[in-house]
Amino acid sequence: MALATRTDRKPSLTRTVWDSTVGKKAVMAVSGLIMLTYLAVHMFGNLKIFFGAGDFNGYAHWLRTVGEPFLHYEWALWIIRVVLVAAVVAHAVSAYQLSRRDIRARPSQYVHRRPRASYATRTMRWGGVILGLFIVWHVLDLTTGTVHPGGFQSGHPYQNVIDTFSTWYGNTIYIVAMLALGLHVQHGFWSAAQTLGAGSAARDRILKTLANVLALVLTLGFISVPVAVMTGVVS
Amino acid sequence: MKLTLRVWRQQNADADGAMSTYEVDGISADMSFLEMLDTLNEELILGGEDPVAFDHDCREGICGACSLVINGDAHGPERTTTCQLHMRAFRDGDTIDVEPWRAAAFPVVKDLVVDRSAFDRIIQAGGYISAPTGAAPEAHATPVPKPDADFAFEHAECIGCGACVAACPNGSAMLFTSAKVNHLNVLPQGAPERETRVLDMVGQMDAEGFGGCTLTGECATACPKGIPLPSIAAMNKEWLRATRKAKKVGR
Numbered sequence: 250m251a252l253a254t255r256t257d258r259k260p261s262l263t264r265t266v267w268d269s270t271v272g273k274k275a276v277m278a279v280s281g282l283i284m285l286t287y288l289a290v291h292m293f294g295n296l297k298i299f300f301g302a303g304d305f306n307g308y309a310h311w312l313r314t315v316g317e318p319f320l321h322y323e324w325a326l327w328i329i330r331v332v333l334v335a336a337v338v339a340h341a342v343s344a345y346q347l348s349r350r351d352i353r354a355r356p357s358q359y360v361h362r363r364p365r366a367s368y369a370t371r372t373m374r375w376g377g378v379i380l381g382l383f384i385v386w387h388v389l390d391l392t393t394g395t396v397h398p399g400g401f402q403s404g405h406p407y408q409n410v411i412d413t414f415s416t417w418y419g420n421t422i423y424i425v426a427m428l429a430l431g432l433h434v435q436h437g438f439w440s441a442a443q444t445l446g447a448g449s450a451a452r453d454r455i456l457k458t459l460a461n462v463l464a465l466v467l468t469l470g471f472i473s474v475p476v477a478v479m480t481g482v483v484s
Numbered sequence: 485m486k487l488t489l490r491v492w493r494q495q496n497a498d499a500d501g502a503m504s505t506y507e508v509d510g511i512s513a514d515m516s517f518l519e520m521l522d523t524l525n526e527e528l529i530l531g532g533e534d535p536v537a538f539d540h541d542c543r544e545g546i547c548g549a550c551s552l553v554i555n556g557d558a559h560g561p562e563r564t565t566t567c568q569l570h571m572r573a574f575r576d577g578d579t580i581d582v583e584p585w586r587a588a589a590f591p592v593v594k595d596l597v598v599d600r601s602a603f604d605r606i607i608q609a610g611g612y613i614s615a616p617t618g619a620a621p622e623a624h625a626t627p628v629p630k631p632d633a634d635f636a637f638e639h640a641e642c643i644g645c646g647a648c649v650a651a652c653p654n655g656s657a658m659l660f661t662s663a664k665v666n667h668l669n670v671l672p673q674g675a676p677e678r679e680t681r682v683l684d685m686v687g688q689m690d691a692e693g694f695g696g697c698t699l700t701g702e703c704a705t706a707c708p709k710g711i712p713l714p715s716i717a718a719m720n721k722e723w724l725r726a727t728r729k730a731k732k733v734g735r
């Protein structure tokens with residue numbers, strides 16, 4: 250009679266990844282890097298505003314026709330939207346679950362406290378929440394127009410952008426969120442490299458430099474638009 | 485030297501603890517931190533009080549038993565173990581706060597003593613190699629490239645003290661576990677269990693209730709043996725590789 254040498258069933262790959270702190274962090278890193286790639290493209294696209302209404306609106310129109318005739322009108326855009334929503338949800342859910350776990354793992358604080366870690370590192374959680382709220386406002390403002398100041402005109406993003414950045418609160422929300430983004434990306438990019446196993450002593454300097462450059466370019470690139478509207482460079 | 489000590493006192497695992505203040509006098513700058521505590525305990529015993537309980541064994545920085553958070557730093561202000569920290573690191577008249585390691589997975593047993601058996605269970609989950617018993621094999625039979633030998637040795641230096649967990653704001657054991665995984669995974673002797681080792685040790689680490697890594701780097705700063713932060717990235721790489729190979733190794 251043959252002996253049953255293996256009677257236990259091992260969990261699936263998805264379960265192994267999602268149930269492990271290391272795996273869940275990898276989900277966070279991959280979803281973060283997907284968002285980061287999108288943001289880099291988005292930022293460079295936004296800079297088209299400096300070439301005038303024609304260029305900017307034309308670019309926005311192209312985003313809807315890209316991939317035709319293989320894809321239908323707006324399909325490419327919808328595919329990107331679905332991937333992004335999935336990334337935001339995966340990122341936020343794993344951030345929430347891991348944070349809960351981290352807080353439970355250190356229930357009592359030391360009596361003798363001292364400042365720990367860098368500002369960017371310490372603000373990942375609250376910075377992430379700010380970014381999450383910003384994403385909701387941003388979509389309601391410039392994509393759906395639900396909370397847009399003045400009449401939202403679909404297909405005329407140039408005018409819509411100017412409307413938003415002509416209000417003090419539009420500028421404030423946007424600039425604060427972009428500063429938060431810079432901090433989040435500075436720690437996040439380097440972290441993701443460690444989480445995915447790309448970090449090493451030899452590569453640490455270059456990864457940190459890359460994270461700083463990425464954070465700075467993204468933040469300055471995004472902020473240049475409201476500053477241009479405020480100063481009248483774009484009107 | 486005359487010092488004011490504020491020490492965490494806790495009768496047992498279930499009791500509430502609090503900081504108690506003591507004055508100690510006649511401390512020499514050449515005493516180790518533990519000898520300073522011995523001095524305090526002698527006075528407490530003579531006064532009929534309960535001495536402060538703390539862990540220690542070798543007192544030469546190699547066993548990993550000593551474990552105190554001194555002024556908020558695991559093992560105190562210098563990069564060494566508490567037993568190798570000398571009182572010359574402090575000044576006459578200083579007030580020093582002494583607390584136990586704090587982490588959900590390291591419950592306080594009494595005063596400054598915590599239960600670190602969670603580390604033993606992580607080791608049991610995969611911190612071994614399969615070797616035939618009998619006479620020791622010829623040392624040159626299995627060649628190991630020098631960089632791999634150095635990498636293994638760097639990680640073998642971990643003494644399992646738990647300062648990394650104590651320093652981490654998430655009570656994470658990633659640095660300890662990465663030291664143990666990297667030490668064996670890079671060597672040919674550790675190759676047969678390369679995948680199961682990292683999956684099982686990380687699995688046990690999670691099951692013990694340690695937190696996850698947010699790359700704050702506090703662990704590597706506190707580690708008396710200089711286990712570097714990139715060790716965690718190296719373990720993550722091993723873990724991701726092992727999940728991809730999971731089918732092959734029968735998982």
Ligand code: HEM
Nearest residue numbers: 278281284285341344373374377378381437440441444698
């Ligand atoms: C807007 C775009 C966002 C980008 C590009 C981004 C990017 C990243 C990246 C790359 C990481 C590193 C993952 C790792 O350490 O392996 C990270 C970490 C994190 N993110 Fe985001 N994230 C974004 C939005 C958010 C949002 C909306 C939240 C909140 C729900 C959030 C919360 C966090 C948290 C808590 C961490 C862990 C930080 C740590 O390592 O301590 N992020 N993010």
Ligand code: SF4
Nearest residue numbers: 642643645646648707
């Ligand atoms: S990694 Fe360093 S701090 Fe952590 S247990 Fe090992 S020796 Fe102690």
Ligand code: FES
Nearest residue numbers: 543547548550567
């Ligand atoms: S008592 Fe052994 S390392 Fe400190």
